[in-house]
Amino acid sequence: MHGYAPTAKVDVDATHRYGQLVVHEQLKFSVAANEFICICGPSGCGKTTLLDMLAGILKPSQGHVLIDGIQANPKQQSISFVFQEPSTFPWLTVRENVATGLKINGARREEIEAKVGDIIRIVGLIGFEGYYPHQISGGMKQRVAIARAFATDADLILMDEPFVSLDQPTRERMQREVLDIWRHRKRTVIFVTHNLEEAVYLADRVLILSVKPARIVADLPVPLPHPRDPLSAEFTEIRSECVRLLHAPEGGDAPPFGSI
Amino acid sequence: MAVTSKVAADRAESPGSASRSFNVGVWNVVSLAIALGIWQVGATLVASPFFPTPIKVVEAFIQLATRGDTTGHSLLAHAWASIERVLVGFGLGVLLGVPLGLLMGLYPKLYAGTRSVIEPFRFIPPIAWIPLAIIFFTGLTRFAFLIFLGAFFPIFTSTLVGVARVEPIHRKVGVVHGASKFWILRNVVVPTVMPDILAGMRVGLGTAWLTIVAAELAGGISTGLGRMMTNYAELLMVPHVIVGMLLIGLIGFLMNEVLLLIEKRLFRWRWQVSL
Numbered sequence: 001m002h003g004y005a006p007t008a009k010v011d012v013d014a015t016h017r018y019g020q021l022v023v024h025e026q027l028k029f030s031v032a033a034n035e036f037i038c039i040c041g042p043s044g045c046g047k048t049t050l051l052d053m054l055a056g057i058l059k060p061s062q063g064h065v066l067i068d069g070i071q072a073n074p075k076q077q078s079i080s081f082v083f084q085e086p087s088t089f090p091w092l093t094v095r096e097n098v099a100t101g102l103k104i105n106g107a108r109r110e111e112i113e114a115k116v117g118d119i120i121r122i123v124g125l126i127g128f129e130g131y132y133p134h135q136i137s138g139g140m141k142q143r144v145a146i147a148r149a150f151a152t153d154a155d156l157i158l159m160d161e162p163f164v165s166l167d168q169p170t171r172e173r174m175q176r177e178v179l180d181i182w183r184h185r186k187r188t189v190i191f192v193t194h195n196l197e198e199a200v201y202l203a204d205r206v207l208i209l210s211v212k213p214a215r216i217v218a219d220l221p222v223p224l225p226h227p228r229d230p231l232s233a234e235f236t237e238i239r240s241e242c243v244r245l246l247h248a249p250e251g252g253d254a255p256p257f258g259s260i
Numbered sequence: 261m262a263v264t265s266k267v268a269a270d271r272a273e274s275p276g277s278a279s280r281s282f283n284v285g286v287w288n289v290v291s292l293a294i295a296l297g298i299w300q301v302g303a304t305l306v307a308s309p310f311f312p313t314p315i316k317v318v319e320a321f322i323q324l325a326t327r328g329d330t331t332g333h334s335l336l337a338h339a340w341a342s343i344e345r346v347l348v349g350f351g352l353g354v355l356l357g358v359p360l361g362l363l364m365g366l367y368p369k370l371y372a373g374t375r376s377v378i379e380p381f382r383f384i385p386p387i388a389w390i391p392l393a394i395i396f397f398t399g400l401t402r403f404a405f406l407i408f409l410g411a412f413f414p415i416f417t418s419t420l421v422g423v424a425r426v427e428p429i430h431r432k433v434g435v436v437h438g439a440s441k442f443w444i445l446r447n448v449v450v451p452t453v454m455p456d457i458l459a460g461m462r463v464g465l466g467t468a469w470l471t472i473v474a475a476e477l478a479g480g481i482s483t484g485l486g487r488m489m490t491n492y493a494e495l496l497m498v499p500h501v502i503v504g505m506l507l508i509g510l511i512g513f514l515m516n517e518v519l520l521l522i523e524k525r526l527f528r529w530r531w532q533v534s535l
């Protein structure tokens with residue numbers, strides 16, 4: 001289905017407005033192929049909007065969002081998206097939900113069965129394949145959405161606060177699984193989180209955004225080998241730096257149309 | 261955990277259905293018996309030829325079913341004539357109402373721009389079309405047309421309203437995986453709107469029955485339950501009129517039950533709310 005592209009390099013240079021509301025003002029950054037980056041920023045600063053543009057769902061008002069040099073377009077590139085909102089289809093079972101992306105891509109039945117089985121095991125939903133979303137918990141629904149996104153083996157994976165509804169141990173397990181999947185087959189991951197510890201634990205690089213109109217406040221590399229120890233001195237230091245930058249004067253949400 | 265949850269899944273699909281349907285069955289038999297009892301007592305007390313007892317009605321039914329009516333048509337022929345008309349008209353209503361509702365729901369401008377043409381028709385009762393239908397059409401076409409008018413609007417309107425219920429996030433899921441517009445229509449829009457379509461069909465079916473009887477009463481044909489009832493009303497044979505009425509109620513009820521069964525199969529995924 002998708003043109004073969006083993007990696008995805010991302011270039012963003014975009015301005016976006018919703019009517020009068022300027023969300024991004026010349027937001028500019030790149031992500032190298034196979035890089036894992038985390039994006040942190042105040043609530044309402046435009047992280048979800050940014051991911052929508054990266055997924056090709058939304059066109060920036062000005063500028064461009066390029067994947068491997070061409071305009072982001074889900075029909076041509078293989079992209080997966082774990083949405084912030086609940087996004088499972090209530091009329092499909094867990095198994096059918098997870099298979100959605102594969103079916104759209106026209107995968108063969110045996111392939112779908114094998115991949116869906118694998119990923120359901122990884123996210124810990126064995127035994128719930130026949131359940132409908134209203135019969136499982138909020139965190140389980142989120143794991144269904146994660147499984148659906150990973151089942152397709154996309155080159156670019158966008159994750160929007162994917163683990164917020166999970167308990168701490170499950171969250172940590174999912175973090176390790178995502179890292180595992182990523183190391184097993186490299187690809188580009190852009191991961192939005194409010195949890196700075198999570199960001200430093202996962203990312204090659206942490207981008208910190210300002211309030212609207214969002215720009216990059218900081219671009220911090222995390223040069224630590226995996227698996228990382230959140231209690232180590234280096235880890236704590238990078239984390240403190242992130243906290244400091246996020247709480248900088250422009251941290252926190254400004255009212256919309258603040259200047260008008 | 262995995263093993264027990266599998267059991268739970270099976271249970272979740274049919275929550276206590278066996279014991280509950282048993283109770284429901286008993287209750288319905290009891291209420292039916294009470295209703296018949298009240299009827300029997302009432303009719304016995306009044307003792308008027310215009311207020312027959314259930315037994316008289318059963319006798320009329322047997323007579324109509326075995327020997328046919330005064331014009332030589334069997335009860336089955338009358339009933340089937342009505343059913344056929346309803347099915348054709350109702351089918352046309354579904355065939356046009358659903359696609360048009362989807363189209364106008366998905367392209368609201370199309371609806372907004374044609375409202376003034378479509379909406380006034382909604383308020384002309386199908387019965388008001390009977391005189392025109394008698395002039396323009398004959399036979400099955402006439403009834404199909406009238407019933408179509410009755411069934412179309414409930415189905416069209418609820419489909420139209422249902423489209424607004426499609427969650428943008430569900431569309432996004434399709435778009436992100438590179439789905440075509442048709443895939444999204446088939447796999448996101450239709451499943452979301454389906455409950456509204458079925459609800460519209462149930463309302464439309466009710467309107468269809470209302471219309472058929474009125475249309476048959478208006479005359480011009482020799483078969484149909486409505487026709488049969490007018491014939492007997494003119495002869496003041498009340499039990500035979502009541503047979504027609506009860507059959508109309510029964511057939512409508514059974515058709516509705518079929519739709520409910522379809523809903524039950526189709527919407528196993530739906531949660532149930534009770535207060």
Ligand SMILES: Nc1ncnc2c1ncn2[C@@H]1O[C@H](COP(=O)(O)OP(=O)(O)OP(=O)(O)O)[C@@H](O)[C@H]1O
Nearest residue numbers: 018021023042043044045046047048049050084256
């Ligand atoms: N469809 C829309 N129409 C108009 N404004 C929008 C729309 N979507 C988002 N916005 C606005 O754009 C801004 C950024 O929203 P966005 O959802 O991208 O924030 P976010 O960074 O993801 O926030 P959070 O961390 O709370 O999820 C918000 O002020 C929001 O009100």
Ligand SMILES: [Mg+2]
Nearest residue numbers: 047048084160
């Ligand atoms: Mg968001």
